[in-house]
Amino acid sequence: MDPRAEPVLEVADLITGYGQIEVIHGISLRLLPHRLTAIVGANGAGKTTLMLALARLLPVRSGTIRLAGRDVTGAPSHAVVRAGLALVPEGRRMLATMTVAENLAVAAHASPAASAASVDAMYARFPILAERKDVTAGSLSGGEQQMLAIARALVQRPRALLLDEPSMGLSPKLVETIFAIIAAERANGTAILLVEQNARQALAIADDAHVLDRGRITLSGTGSELAARDDVVTAYLGGPAAS
Numbered sequence: 568m569d570p571r572a573e574p575v576l577e578v579a580d581l582i583t584g585y586g587q588i589e590v591i592h593g594i595s596l597r598l599l600p601h602r603l604t605a606i607v608g609a610n611g612a613g614k615t616t617l618m619l620a621l622a623r624l625l626p627v628r629s630g631t632i633r634l635a636g637r638d639v640t641g642a643p644s645h646a647v648v649r650a651g652l653a654l655v656p657e658g659r660r661m662l663a664t665m666t667v668a669e670n671l672a673v674a675a676h677a678s679p680a681a682s683a684a685s686v687d688a689m690y691a692r693f694p695i696l697a698e699r700k701d702v703t704a705g706s707l708s709g710g711e712q713q714m715l716a717i718a719r720a721l722v723q724r725p726r727a728l729l730l731d732e733p734s735m736g737l738s739p740k741l742v743e744t745i746f747a748i749i750a751a752e753r754a755n756g757t758a759i760l761l762v763e764q765n766a767r768q769a770l771a772i773a774d775d776a777h778v779l780d781r782g783r784i785t786l787s788g789t790g791s792e793l794a795a796r797d798d799v800v801t802a803y804l805g806g807p808a809a810s
């Protein structure tokens with residue numbers, strides 16, 4: 568919780584987009600160990616684009632990304648995975664024709680921090696995946712697929728975990744489970760960046776939070792500071808809470 572701790576991920580003046588289309592117009596942020604940073608914003612604000620650039624799946628036009636003190640701005644995605652960054656992508660991208668066990672093995676193989684013990688730890692944390700070890704990922708339910716997507720990231724024992732809409736399309740009970748897993752991962756010391764349509768829940772769990780509006784951070788504060796602002800409530804939280 569020490570804000571003076573060395574940032575795990577430090578982004579400065581990041582500009583990125585698709586070909587000629589600039590989507591992120593100069594973003595700076597820091598992810599610290601034991602802290603969760605939430606980003607809220609309307610559809611199309613650029614949340615996924617930011618995540619893809621940080622995971623080095625999109626070219627950076629300018630600015631810098633530092634991971635554990637090392638400049639990884641131009642590094643390929645496999646190198647940032649090896650250096651401790653894991654992304655849970657929107658839409659649960661995974662290897663649909665491979666089994667649960669194979670998906671975890673492939674993910675574990677990509678990170679030197681992973682081991683057979685970290686695969687076993689995932690089965691302990693997600694018992695449903697242990698039960699479905701030999702089932703192909705494509706035939707899992709939506710909730711199980713999201714568990715596998717998160718397990719694939721956690722098995723790599725990341726220092727920085729990026730989660731793009733992890734609760735999308737899940738039942739309230741599963742959303743609760745996923746948020747509990749995210750909180751446990753933070754308690755382990757992982758620095759977390761969370762993008763969520765479910766902004767109320769994201770701000771409730773966040774230590775730090777930013778509003779992303781058309782590719783720019785327009786507001787920053789603690790999760791509770793942002794959740795208490797009328798303009799944020801109106802724009803992103805669907806009006807005042809029912810309580």
Ligand code: ATP
Nearest residue numbers: 585588590608609610611612613614615616617657
């Ligand atoms: P959502 O919540 O809808 O996923 P988002 O905040 O994640 O929204 P992005 O998906 O990052 O937003 O999209 C930001 C902008 O980039 C949008 O204007 C979108 O049309 C554009 N965009 C996204 N993907 C591409 C692409 N492959 N090529 C060109 N433009 C794209």
